[in-house]
Amino acid sequence: MSGKNNPLIFELSKQGRRGYRLPDLDVPHRELTSLVKSHLLREQEPRLPEVSEVEVIRHYTSLSRRNYGVDLGFYPLGSCTMKYNPKINEQVAGFESFVRLHPLQPEESAQGILTLMHELLVGLCEVTGMSWGTLQPFAGAQGEFTGMKLFKAYFEKRGERGRNKVLVPDSAHGTNPASAHLAGFEVVEIRSDSRGLISLDSVKDHLDESLAGIMLTNPNTLGLFEEDILEISEAVHSSGGLLYYDGANLNAIVGKVRPGDMGFNVVHLNLHKTFSTPHGGGGPGSGPVLVSDTLLPFLPVPDVVKRADGYHLENNRPDTIGRLSGFYGNVAVMVKAYAYLLTMGSDGLARVGELAVLNANYLKERLKRSFNLPYDRTCKHEFVLSAQQLKERFGVTALDVAKRLLDFGIHPPTVYFPLIVPEALMIEPTETENIEVLDRFVEVMETILQEAKENPEALRQAPSRTPVGRIDEVLAARKPVVRWHPENGESSETGAQP
């Protein structure tokens, strides 16, 4: 397909076309320059497209057909928990009386949403075994940043400013070290052992007065439960440090085990993972943060509180870390997550964890017959294969496998992560996939393996059935084109500028 078949909206533009009719201005028109002095007004018109409504709809509908979501098929993207997004959640989140709420309207006129936010926090605290929290963080990474700020506030209050080291496993998500660093901590990477786990040994060298704490994902990004968690937790606490729980992988243990019971002081959740809210092609997500008693005074403001006369937003918290974002976070996402909590209940959530783990172990057992599984243990919600042998024997990489999966209409696993597995393929099926889907995936993976043996070159050229073939990343980084340039006109249709 050439650029001409998939034009940018700007390339469809024709002078004078309009896509929307506004109500006529019903107040007397005054010269704009009599209202705002002309030197404060814009000189050059923005070159926005000029298209009719029909063209808008066809353009974006056509783009949607060049995209892939969970509603189209299997999406085993590791650590992303791409489960089904229930439609009732979307429907109720669309109620006018939620949608049109203004964040600064009187609290007594927003009791429905404040009740929902409060109840959601109560539910999340029960699920995680924590005391209270905040729904403000927009996504997991902001949740991590919030958690690290809470660490800082706690140690400042105790006069322990010297505690500036945060331990982060080599298998951790990249946001962990980035968030800790951003909050002003020194990041110390600790190594996973031969089991793929963090052992007491790997933390014991760091248990001194400079230790602020440790960030752990449990189960970790290999999909393995950190078995020594109670010993680690005790050791970190007894040396005066705190524990942070990255909730990206909570789906594995939801309803079965709680981070609070493991001794974590701060937990963030991803409502767009465990709690079924759609990821929207990269957001909006929601990353609530929950804390143990010791950190309660430092929670961000405003806090959602329940009093005899109803629910309120409370700003009076002397030891708070402050405000994290403009208003209260991605409220629409909270509405969807709350609907999910009501739908699943205590019985349903426990089943989620069980079936997510069952699906992952089933797939692991079947795939390890043909692919290398570096850490061969009972996994939780996900597992990591390595294409290292494929690479050595046939010159076929994890990337090639991923790209070939696209040709079969399956979204590939997460590749090249965690960093401790060479040529990693990180597979998370989630609980909402049935056995036929899993069997089909195994079949496709085995076909790809066969192709690797017989015709590796074809794999290196994959994909061939997608709207575009493999894309030149080096060109994109060397000569970045991050916007359309009108002056390039027709020539931009044929691609990036030389």
Added chain:
Amino acid sequence: MIAYLPHTDEDIEAMLDVIGVDGIDQLFADIPRELILKEPLQIPAGLPEYEVYRRMQSLAERNRVQNISFLGCGSYDHIIPAVVSHILSRSEFYTSYTPYQAEMSQGFLQAIFEFQTMICELTGLEVANASLYDGHTAASEAAVLALNSVRRGSDTILYSSTLHPFTRQVLRTHFSNLPVHLEEIPSRDGTTDLKDLAAKLRPGVAGVILQSPNYLGYVEDLSGLAQELHDNGSLLILSANPLSLGVLKPAGEWGADIAIGDTQALGLPSYFGGPSVGYITATEKLLRKMPGRIAGQSLDQEGKRAFLLTLQAREQHIKRERATSNICSNQALAALATAVYLATLGKQGIREVAEQNTQKAHYLYHRLVKETAAEPLFDRPFFNEFPIVLPKKAAEVLPRMGERGFYAGVDLNRLDPSTPEGTLAIAVTERRTREQMDRYVEALKEVLQ
């Protein structure tokens, strides 16, 4: 029975057989026994869909959204064309993840590339990213961008006291415990005191953050400011309601280096404050220090135009603690809403909406000032939002206006105690009719009597 869980008993048996265990419990045997919950979670048992619907409906009914709204201060009641929610409900978009696999995600990547272009056009700058969380956190990201881009050792960010109070709070939260100096520039008669700003300029100032229209609604006059900052080696960061840029001078024309703000006004409902979208655009030379995802254009193997996430070496999943930001998930679907909105309104439409906002706000302003006991806070140019000072406390006036069916405005003293008591920020969008505004004036006359 749970409708989202497809496993039959036979499926489970067959799967356990393949795994070689007798029961699901054995798959949790690696977890210390004392950690496994003995009792179910203390939350109610699950409900059928229709009961969930009714519970959610009864919660929604406890919100009151029928009042005619003149509320603003960062969230506005605009018209949203029907096409926006239609496109957003395409599940190929909303049930997708971040477009890591570009060949399978050309649709979203192209839409984001178009979004970036539109925001660049509106702000008059050269490069944009795929979105940030909101306009307030965008200020922190812009400050970091400035600190990373100017001469080494620069550790100070100046910001105006006319930034939205929440933006100022978010900045302070962000940089507390960090070796960065934040200094507030006072205001004079409703806009930034530029003389004070000039006096504070010194080596070490990485950037200066201003907002226009500022939190009071007034348009800041930045003539000559960019040059002054550049001569000092500092960057100018300008926050703006992007809808105002349909008529007002954008960052690029002021000579600013970085533009930020929140696109809620462009196609997104207020939804109790979120989701919205933080935007950031900048001059080309700042591209490699930008935070977050960026959609870029390239070629596929056959030389066809194709889109992908580019310059990923800046990001946390590659650079870890040395990344330009920790942001991962952003507000992609909400950014798509803004793109569809801007495409639908188009070049002429965006100017027309912006102009209608200006005209209507000035209509109400002139009636209020002429006919009621309310006084303007200052005599300054504004866009679609202005402050008036009531002869009574806002806390007295607002409930009585509420009884008459109006959310009459935001009590600015509650938002920022340095604003005089009785100051009301009144926002007027294209959605308000003359008849509503006329009734508002009559209601306020009654209440102020």
